Amino acid sequence: MQQSPDLAVVRYGEAGIKSDKVRGQMLDRLAENVRAILDDRGIPGHVERHWSRLLIRPPEAGEFDADAAARAAADAFGVVSTRPAISTAPEADALAEAAVTLAADHPDGATFAVRANRAGSPETHPFTSQEVAAAVGAAIGDATGAGVDLDEPDRAYRLDVREDEAFVSAVEYDGPGGLPVGTQGKTVALFSGGIDSPVAAWELFKRGLEVVPVYLDLGDYGGPDHLARAVETAGTVARSAPHVDARLRVVPAGDLVDDLVDATGATRMLSLRRAMLRVAEAVAEDVGAHSVATGESIGQKSSQTGPNVRVTDAAATLPVHRPLLTRDKPEIVARAREIGTFVDATMNVGCERVAPDYPETNARLSAVEAAEPEDLFDRAEALADERYVVDGN
Numbered sequence: 001m002q003q004s005p006d007l008a009v010v011r012y013g014e015a016g017i018k019s020d021k022v023r024g025q026m027l028d029r030l031a032e033n034v035r036a037i038l039d040d041r042g043i044p045g046h047v048e049r050h051w052s053r054l055l056i057r058p059p060e061a062g063e064f065d066a067d068a069a070a071r072a073a074a075d076a077f078g079v080v081s082t083r084p085a086i087s088t089a090p091e092a093d094a095l096a097e098a099a100v101t102l103a104a105d106h107p108d109g110a111t112f113a114v115r116a117n118r119a120g121s122p123e124t125h126p127f128t129s130q131e132v133a134a135a136v137g138a139a140i141g142d143a144t145g146a147g148v149d150l151d152e153p154d155r156a157y158r159l160d161v162r163e164d165e166a167f168v169s170a171v172e173y174d175g176p177g178g179l180p181v182g183t184q185g186k187t188v189a190l191f192s193g194g195i196d197s198p199v200a201a202w203e204l205f206k207r208g209l210e211v212v213p214v215y216l217d218l219g220d221y222g223g224p225d226h227l228a229r230a231v232e233t234a235g236t237v238a239r240s241a242p243h244v245d246a247r248l249r250v251v252p253a254g255d256l257v258d259d260l261v262d263a264t265g266a267t268r269m270l271s272l273r274r275a276m277l278r279v280a281e282a283v284a285e286d287v288g289a290h291s292v293a294t295g296e297s298i299g300q301k302s303s304q305t306g307p308n309v310r311v312t313d314a315a316a317t318l319p320v321h322r323p324l325l326t327r328d329k330p331e332i333v334a335r336a337r338e339i340g341t342f343v344d345a346t347m348n349v350g351c352e353r354v355a356p357d358y359p360e361t362n363a364r365l366s367a368v369e370a371a372e373p374e375d376l377f378d379r380a381e382a383l384a385d386e387r388y389v390v391d392g393n
């Protein structure tokens with residue numbers, strides 16, 4: 001009998017509704033990604049890929065902490081939840097014994113429920129999910145004296161019964177959901193390190209993209225504190241995908257910004273955005289990305305009004321992804337807090353200093369083009385070649 005969880009069960013989401021071929025590829029990738037997270041954090045464990053779950057079992061030699069493995073795997077994009085669990089034979093007595101072991105630390109006065117999920121047939125298991133849940137529930141009740149609350153239990157004991165093996169757990173960690181990173185190609189994200197662009201990068205990772213973050217150093221309008229913040233938040237976002245090259249690419253754009261501020265009036269911010277897209281596209285071409293991305297949200301700022309986004313996008317030749325397009329600021333802030341990028345993101349942003357006092361909110365493309373330097377895009381593309389990499393980890 002095991003005294004504590006001896007493996008971690010990793011449950012995935014959307015990959016499960018794909019065709020068998022795609023699902024198989026996604027699961028291979030997910031297993032690889034979970035291995036990378038465990039390696040990166042120095043957590044031992046052997047990742048097994050099964051059709052409906054990943055399992056993290058003890059390594060051949062050495063200690064194993066199923067709870068640490070489950071917590072780390074819950075950071076992998078594509079994962080819905082993870083559970084440190086006791087592995088048993090798929091038999092009612094063994095399940096009850098394991099559940100009672102886990103109930104040793106059942107909090108006084110806390111209610112519980114047993115949730116059972118069974119994959120197999122009446123031939124393989126002589127019980128239904130409800131029957132085994134009731135039997136295990138009775139054993140937990142006898143051992144702890146705790147009351148059952150099926151609707152809102154303080155603790156849920158989970159029985160995950162497979163054909164040849166079953167897993168019993170009392171703890172579950174939520175994952176981000178989405179798709180495994182690396183299954184949707186690469187995008188280049190304009191990354192200021194403020195509140196929005198780290199969340200946008202995270203959302204893109206969540207949909208399975210490899211994200212290459214690009215930061216434009218705005219010279220006197222930015223500064224080392226802005227760069228440090230971008231490096232730090234890029235490192236935080238990339239923590240869940242440690243095996244992809246998501247180090248911050250820094251582009252020295254101070255001279256370009258100075259010239260834009262000197263030469264351009266109410267539309268200078270839009271010209272800067274257009275130049276940024278061209279920088280991102282040049283990087284995209286080098287790194288093999290199919291798109292570029294920003295943290296813009298419609299109407300959030302003068303440069304992000306509907307008409308102005310149209311003018312900005314006219315500079316782009318690749319698709320421009322804006323995962324936050326329809327999000328309200330409080331939602332974005334809540335996500336930033338959740339993923340750990342908010343704390344360092346509250347300083348005055350460089351772009352705010354570039355903005356004119358009376359910015360254009362309803363720009364016409366022809367007027368913006370007429371006002372901006374003729375060689376703006378050439379300079380932007382050339383700047384991409386001057387980028388350097390900063391590793392935040």
Ligand SMILES: Nc1ncnc2c1ncn2[C@@H]1O[C@H](COP(=O)(O)OP(=O)(O)OP(=O)(O)O)[C@@H](O)[C@H]1O
Pocket residue numbers: 189190191192193194195196197198214215216217218276293294295296297300301303349350351352
């Ligand atoms: N210095 C920069 N380097 C790279 N991208 C930038 C930079 N400044 C802005 N961006 C891009 O432009 C978008 C809009 O920036 P802006 O500062 O106007 O708005 P924001 O909503 O405050 O964004 P953020 O919170 O991401 O800085 C950002 O989400 C980001 O994608």
